[in-house]
Amino acid sequence: MEGITAPNTCKGCERDTAISEEQITRIINNMRPGMECVTDNVYEARLLACSQCDELMGGHTCSISGSIVRVRALAVNQNCPGYNGSRWQGTSLK
Numbered sequence: 001m002e003g004i005t006a007p008n009t010c011k012g013c014e015r016d017t018a019i020s021e022e023q024i025t026r027i028i029n030n031m032r033p034g035m036e037c038v039t040d041n042v043y044e045a046r047l048l049a050c051s052q053c054d055e056l057m058g059g060h061t062c063s064i065s066g067s068i069v070r071v072r073a074l075a076v077n078q079n080c081p082g083y084n085g086s087r088w089q090g091t092s093l094k
């Protein structure tokens with residue numbers, strides 16, 4: 001798609017939607033103490049599924065849930081909202 005660039009603003013509120021890996025890491029570090037987290041293996045399996053999913057926007061956000069996948073995938077009580085079922089099958093255990 002040469003010549004076409006994705007906008008960095010939300011269509012609804014026009015806020016900047018760009019987020020850096022450093023900002024995401026800061027969000028995770030702030031949330032982690034109060035969050036029941038999955039194991040590293042489960043986390044990596046979830047993020048691998050997201051990285052191969054057509055619903056991943058900008059390399060960080062799930063277009064179905066609007067969640068930053070690095071944050072969502074960390075939480076034990078979260079799941080993948082895929083239209084054809086969870087792509088995180090078998091990764092809901094801690």
Ligand code: SF4
Pocket residue numbers: 049050051053054055056061062063064065069079080081082083087088
């Ligand atoms: S639909 Fe599931 S696998 Fe795809 S980006 Fe969203 S959370 Fe990740």
